[in-house]
Amino acid sequence: MTNSILPALIFIIGGFMIPFFRGRAKSIYMMLIPVVGFINLINIPMGNHYLMGFSDFKLVLLHIDRLSLLFGYIYHIIAFITVIYILNFKNDVEYVSGFFYAGAALGAVFAGDLFSFFIFWEMLTIGSVMLIWARKTKSAQAAGLRYLLVHAFGGLVLLAGIVLNFTETGSLEMLKLTLSGPGSYLIFLGIGINCAWPVLHPWLTDAYPEATIGGTVFLSAFTTKTAVYALARLFPGTEALIWIGVAMAAFPIFYAVIENDLRRVLAYSLINQVGFMVVGIGIGTELAINGACAHAFNDILFKGLLFMSMGAVMYRTGKINATDLGGLYKSMPWTALFCCVGAASISAFPLFSGFVSKSMVMEAAASGSHLVGQKSYVIVWLVLLFASAGVFHHAGIKIPFFAFFGHDAGHRVKEAPLNMLIAMGIAAVLCVFIGTFPKPLYNLLPFAVDYHPYTISHVLSQTELLFFSALAFTLLLLSGIYPAEMRALNVDADWIYRKSGKALYQIFDTVLNPLNAWCERLVRGAATGTADFFKDAGAKISIFVAVNIWLLAGYRDKHLEIKKQKLYNDILQGTLPAGIGAAVTITFILLVYVFI
Amino acid sequence: MKTGKDKSELMELKHDAVPGYRGIFSVVFTLSLLYMAFILFQPCF
Amino acid sequence: MEKKHVFDDPRNVKRLLTVFFSTVVILLILDVFYIVLSKTHVIHRHVNYKWEEFWGFYAFYGFVACVILVLVSKYILRPLAKREEDYYDK
Numbered sequence: 001m002t003n004s005i006l007p008a009l010i011f012i013i014g015g016f017m018i019p020f021f022r023g024r025a026k027s028i029y030m031m032l033i034p035v036v037g038f039i040n041l042i043n044i045p046m047g048n049h050y051l052m053g054f055s056d057f058k059l060v061l062l063h064i065d066r067l068s069l070l071f072g073y074i075y076h077i078i079a080f081i082t083v084i085y086i087l088n089f090k091n092d093v094e095y096v097s098g099f100f101y102a103g104a105a106l107g108a109v110f111a112g113d114l115f116s117f118f119i120f121w122e123m124l125t126i127g128s129v130m131l132i133w134a135r136k137t138k139s140a141q142a143a144g145l146r147y148l149l150v151h152a153f154g155g156l157v158l159l160a161g162i163v164l165n166f167t168e169t170g171s172l173e174m175l176k177l178t179l180s181g182p183g184s185y186l187i188f189l190g191i192g193i194n195c196a197w198p199v200l201h202p203w204l205t206d207a208y209p210e211a212t213i214g215g216t217v218f219l220s221a222f223t224t225k226t227a228v229y230a231l232a233r234l235f236p237g238t239e240a241l242i243w244i245g246v247a248m249a250a251f252p253i254f255y256a257v258i259e260n261d262l263r264r265v266l267a268y269s270l271i272n273q274v275g276f277m278v279v280g281i282g283i284g285t286e287l288a289i290n291g292a293c294a295h296a297f298n299d300i301l302f303k304g305l306l307f308m309s310m311g312a313v314m315y316r317t318g319k320i321n322a323t324d325l326g327g328l329y330k331s332m333p334w335t336a337l338f339c340c341v342g343a344a345s346i347s348a349f350p351l352f353s354g355f356v357s358k359s360m361v362m363e364a365a366a367s368g369s370h371l372v373g374q375k376s377y378v379i380v381w382l383v384l385l386f387a388s389a390g391v392f393h394h395a396g397i398k399i400p401f402f403a404f405f406g407h408d409a410g411h412r413v414k415e416a417p418l419n420m421l422i423a424m425g426i427a428a429v430l431c432v433f434i435g436t437f438p439k440p441l442y443n444l445l446p447f448a449v450d451y452h453p454y455t456i457s458h459v460l461s462q463t464e465l466l467f468f469s470a471l472a473f474t475l476l477l478l479s480g481i482y483p484a485e486m487r488a489l490n491v492d493a494d495w496i497y498r499k500s501g502k503a504l505y506q507i508f509d510t511v512l513n514p515l516n517a518w519c520e521r522l523v524r525g526a527a528t529g530t531a532d533f534f535k536d537a538g539a540k541i542s543i544f545v546a547v548n549i550w551l552l553a554g555y556r557d558k559h560l561e562i563k564k565q566k567l568y569n570d571i572l573q574g575t576l577p578a579g580i581g582a583a584v585t586i587t588f589i590l591l592v593y594v595f596i
Numbered sequence: 597m598k599t600g601k602d603k604s605e606l607m608e609l610k611h612d613a614v615p616g617y618r619g620i621f622s623v624v625f626t627l628s629l630l631y632m633a634f635i636l637f638q639p640c641f
Numbered sequence: 642m643e644k645k646h647v648f649d650d651p652r653n654v655k656r657l658l659t660v661f662f663s664t665v666v667i668l669l670i671l672d673v674f675y676i677v678l679s680k681t682h683v684i685h686r687h688v689n690y691k692w693e694e695f696w697g698f699y700a701f702y703g704f705v706a707c708v709i710l711v712l713v714s715k716y717i718l719r720p721l722a723k724r725e726e727d728y729y730d731k
């Protein structure tokens with residue numbers, strides 16, 4: 001046991017203390033939490049700490065290796081940046097849930113066993129839902145509820161997988177799993193829901209644009225990246241991931257082109273970037289895993305930066321739709337500059353961070369295609385190249401162009417507040433620094449890196465790719481073919497849920513309702529029959545006994561009928577003469593005594 | 597401060613064509629498409 | 642009178658476009674040099690596919706990819722997916 005503290009606890013407990021501070025002390029305190037956390041983290045030695053056991057389960061709350069450490073570092077960095085960004089919002093709910101959320105992500109990343117991983121995984125959901133609800137609009141409430149439902153389901157799938165896996169293997173360790181048996185498939189799927197795999201993804205594009213301005217920055221960093229971490233830990237080299245990742249990288253860019261809400265455009269490009277990481281994990285070579293992790297690291301920074309710049313625009317203008325924005329470089333030049341840095345980074349321009357990480361995944365796919373039986377990687381490479389061009393088109397050009405340049409919407413606002421500018425500035429400097437000097441990042445990666453991004457060939461080919469993507473945008477725009485920005489919404493895979501939900505309802509309606517009705521008739525028939533029988537069963541039995549006695553006593557015909565009727569009524573109405581009642585009672589008590 | 601000018605929100609933001617570019621675009625795109633098809637038709641290894 | 646900004650002046654927009662179009666052309670010319678230098682083994686070139694050795698492969702791929710991306714989004718995806726703004730509230 002070391003004398004270090006659990007990184008998650010620093011954030012979670014530290015976060016809950018925020019409301020007790022006021023004014024400047026509060027700001028300083030909030031910025032100190034990630035700093036203290038970081039100092040604590042770099043002093044924890046590698047290996048397992050905080051071992052706990054109850055009954056047969058061995059829990060490891062803190063597992064430090066190169067993979068978890070890399071995610072731990074970037075989570076601290078982005079938490080620090082985001083905290084500076086949200087200082088001016090003065091919303092304790094947002095602060096506390098933000099730290100809770102970041103803490104949960106740290107807990108999940110450092111969890112050494114599946115059970116504690118699951119606990120933190122569920123806490124992630126709680127934190128993120130609070131960040132969505134903190135917006136306090138009606139649509140945010142609805143989106144938050146949908147988010148909660150999806151992730152509660154995802155959590156259950158994961159839990160079921162963990163339990164089944166435990167019964168199969170007897171192990172809770174966070175080790176590489178192979179897809180065999182229901183347990184591993186359920187874990188795979190449970191992580192996939194958080195990773196926003198195609199068809200499972202609408203929660204992301206639905207909820208992220210509805211969260212608070214700072215909340216979206218938090219959200220963009222943790223949930224999907226924790227899922228990427230989990231895949232890298234549990235399922236490296238799983239071939240299915242390659243094709244899932246290819247789909248993730250390809251389809252969202254089409255939506256991003258026609259989407260009007262700029263934060264939703266970024267949400268689509270978030271899925272696109274995670275697609276690159278998932279492909280890397282699926283390929284599973286050292287280069288590919290390194291590329292996936294490095295890209296996750298960079299994506300947290302540049303996606304955070306882009307969401308921050310759009311948040312600043314929203315904060316000042318109150319608008320986020322491309323139709324309502326434009327020309328903001330005049331009044332928010334710094335924000336525009338930082339946005340362009342983020343855009344250049346996500347598009348992987350040379351000297352910007354995406355350039356040094358995305359290409360590792362591309363190179364892994366391309367060199368993998370020369371191996372026997374992996375010829376189909378050519379398609380992977382072509383689609384990723386398509387997605388690289390596409391991401392520049394929608395995130396690299398569309399976002400800055402429609403917000404800061406293009407048609408002037410006439411907003412004359414102040415530049416973003418100083419704290420926001422500082423936060424964006426830090427992220428922008430980091431993006432450029434990593435892009436220019438990738439060595440420090442490469443030294444943090446899980447495996448030793450033997451990859452050089454700055455070859456003439458790579459720089460030239462990437463520059464060509466990007467400039468000609470820009471050329472396509474320019475020519476399409478100038479020739480009037482570029483699709484108009486419209487205030488409208490685009491249905492996504494949620495269509496499948498809703499339609500299949502409705503179809504399912506129809507099927508149940510036509511199949512199950514008649515069955516239900518039939519069962520009801522059957523049961524009701526049996527029940528009423530039985531009830532009818534038992535309603536006067538006592539009386540009938542009594543009459544049967546009594547009639548025999550009366551027949552022996554010589555009653556016949558009318559007398560007998562009258563006596564029967566009287567007895568029947570007396571028993572049903574409980575109006576037997578007191579004497580008979582008492583006699584029956586005494587007989588009953590005697591019987592009880594005799595037999596016991 | 598929050599909204600700048602009070603403008604009614606646009607329902608649609610069209611991108612008007614600049615005369616002459618349509619032709620340039622068609623030519624460049626057709627040629628690129630043919631060239632690309634030619635390259636990808638070659639064996640990749 | 643409001644301050645004039647860089648792109649308020651159409652001449653600046655035109656300048657930017659000229660610079661941009663020239664860069665695009667220069668890149669294609671650079672590629673010619675690069676192919677020559679790598680064919681004569683002055684520069685070592687690492688390629689995974691034969692495709693990459695063609696002149697301007699990345700340039701034309703990027704251009705075609707983006708145009709197709711936009712055309713598919715505009716003419717196929719949007720008609721399929723577009724709904725009224727209050728579609729979900731109905």
